[in-house]
Amino acid sequence: MAIRALFFDVFGTLVDWRGSIAREVRRLGLPVEAEAFADAWRDAYQPAMEAVRSGARGYVKLDVLHRENLDLILPRFGLGGMPEADRQALNLVWHKLDAWPDTVAGLRKLRETFRLAPMSNGNIALMADMARHNGFHWDAILGADVARDYKPKPGVYLAGCDAFSLKPEECMMVAAHSSDLLAAAAVGLKTAHIARPNEHGPGKGEAGPECPVDIAAADLLDLAERLRP
Amino acid sequence: MAIRALFFDVFGTLVDWRGSIAREVRRLGLPVEAEAFADAWRDAYQPAMEAVRSGARGYVKLDVLHRENLDLILPRFGLGGMPEADRQALNLVWHKLDAWPDTVAGLRKLRETFRLAPMSNGNIALMADMARHNGFHWDAILGADVARDYKPKPGVYLAGCDAFSLKPEECMMVAAHSSDLLAAAAVGLKTAHIARPNEHGPGKGEAGPECPVDIAAADLLDLAERLRP
Numbered sequence A, B: 001m002a003i004r005a006l007f008f009d010v011f012g013t014l015v016d017w018r019g020s021i022a023r024e025v026r027r028l029g030l031p032v033e034a035e036a037f038a039d040a041w042r043d044a045y046q047p048a049m050e051a052v053r054s055g056a057r058g059y060v061k062l063d064v065l066h067r068e069n070l071d072l073i074l075p076r077f078g079l080g081g082m083p084e085a086d087r088q089a090l091n092l093v094w095h096k097l098d099a100w101p102d103t104v105a106g107l108r109k110l111r112e113t114f115r116l117a118p119m120s121n122g123n124i125a126l127m128a129d130m131a132r133h134n135g136f137h138w139d140a141i142l143g144a145d146v147a148r149d150y151k152p153k154p155g156v157y158l159a160g161c162d163a164f165s166l167k168p169e170e171c172m173m174v175a176a177h178s179s180d181l182l183a184a185a186a187v188g189l190k191t192a193h194i195a196r197p198n199e200h201g202p203g204k205g206e207a208g209p210e211c212p213v214d215i216a217a218a219d220l221l222d223l224a225e226r227l228r229p
Helices: A017-027 A034-043 A045-053 A062-073 A084-096 A103-110 A124-134 A154-163 A178-186 A220-226 B017-027 B034-043 B045-053 B062-077 B084-096 B103-111 B124-134 B154-163 B178-186 B220-226
Strands: A005-008 A115-120 A171-175 A190-194 A215-217 B005-008 B115-120 B171-175 B190-194 B215-217
Touching: A005 A154, A017 A034, A017 A084, A034 A045, A034 A062, A045 A062, A062 A084, A062 A124, A084 A124, A103 A220, A115 A154, A154 A171, A154 A178, A171 A178, A178 A190, A190 A220, A215 A220, B005 B154, B017 B034, B017 B084, B034 B045, B034 B062, B045 B062, B062 B084, B062 B124, B084 B124, B103 B115, B103 B220, B115 B154, B154 B171, B154 B178, B171 B178, B178 B190, B190 B220, B215 B220
Parallel strands: A005 A115, A005 A171, A171 A190, A190 A215, B005 B115, B005 B171, B171 B190, B190 B215
Antiparallel strands: none
């Protein structure tokens, strides 16, 4: 069955969260090791979502979890006294993460053939701001905020297919994380892995898939080439 | 409080559903009075949604209601024998309705200043296809499919504000129907009326608001002029 839509993981796959946050931390002149701060903030991500995924906590947007996690890590970096307004502003760094160099051109090419949507744990406002920041043109914003749950719960992928009125096998999940692709494949989506070998720092990222995938691509332009109709 | 986002009614406000459906009916050579067919199909719209709004029926997408309504009216027009595949194809006419002449340029201008989203009873796939057909660039697709209920239920408007993480008073509902604007205003949104005096045929449409509104505009370009920062 032909692929009609591509769903994209965003943090790490389309944008460089670590480099972007580190740049913002430096720009603000915060007296911390910028990359370590980015890593600590991101490290709190999965446990925070797990409370929602497990049902222990009702759905709250990722913006809320990012803010709680910021409050959690600031004291560890000696920044426990940061004023409320500065915390709110800093939390918005997630809305303006910079794309990897191939992302914009790759999405533009892929959009000629497929419906495109983020399938991210980021909420709609965050995704909309990030699209403006980088010039992404989505057909719709799907993902956690539409499903009101977090990946890799199967319902998040399936809610995206349903929103586009497509069967899972007509949709392809595109991600730099094998865990995301495994979960999407388990409910019937096709999968494409994007190599992001430096996501977590030099040499720290998935240079290739760690699970069976339909396509293993070097970047989004390579994916566009392989999916050329 | 400054307006940050504009929410758009779509059927009638941005696109000419009546003329578009009549054109498709003529193109297919169906032996019916094309405008009467369009009107009959549209007339079944509100009763079908009312079953969902009242809670008598769980949420189903507008594509499903459009199809049920098509099956309802075909026998009345002597077309009860239309094959299944033709019914499915005809039902997709709602995905490719043509914009009014001012819509594309108006949206492009408004997008320079505001986040834009459809706040329609049309489902996400329908809105995404219509955006491709006309060249609309939305920041996100909001409305019935995100709220899983139909306008003018207050929760639909409020779910849109929440998706953009905005207060209702930071959002403006734009519509050619006073009933839509009344409902949006009741939950705190700002309102703009667009004159579409020929929506239901020559001289049959709202030439101006029939309720208090923040802005009464002749068309989307006029709205962009009045909202100029």
